[in-house]
Amino acid sequence: xxxxxxxxxxxxxxxxxxxxxxxxxxxxxxxxxxxxxxxxxxxxxxxxxxxxxxxxxxxxxxxxxxxxxxxxxxxxxxxxxxxxxxxxxxxx
Numbered sequence: 001x002x003x004x005x006x007x008x009x010x011x012x013x014x015x016x017x018x019x020x021x022x023x024x025x026x027x028x029x030x031x032x033x034x035x036x037x038x039x040x041x042x043x044x045x046x047x048x049x050x051x052x053x054x055x056x057x058x059x060x061x062x063x064x065x066x067x068x069x070x071x072x073x074x075x076x077x078x079x080x081x082x083x084x085x086x087x088x089x090x091x092x
Contacts, residue, residue, distance in 0.1 A: 006047075006055035009083060010090050017055045023089055027082055042068075043082040046075055 007014045024047060028040035046068065052058045061072035061079075068075070 003057040005057060006051040010087055012090055014055060017053065020086065020090060024086060027085060031085065043078045046078050047082050050079055
């Protein structure tokens with residue numbers, strides 16, 4: 001199964017990735033108040049590990065999970081959370 005780059009998932013052009021990463025950096029600060037028990041900074045770290053600066057897939061979920069002591073499924077769920085958040089705020 002082909003893994004889509006982050007810019008395709010978000011529906012933006014690949015040259016918009018710098019702005020996407022700037023927005024992603026705000027995620028922990030903006031979501032911490034809404035979900036105090038969540039670890040939004042951890043979600044951001046997973047996003048960085050999964051996608052490079054250009055939005056391309058850098059590592060499989062299982063590999064990231066092993067590095068972070070999480071299951072691949074847990075990594076997927078946490079990435080889905082931050083990607084859903086990004087998709088609300090990214091300009092298309």
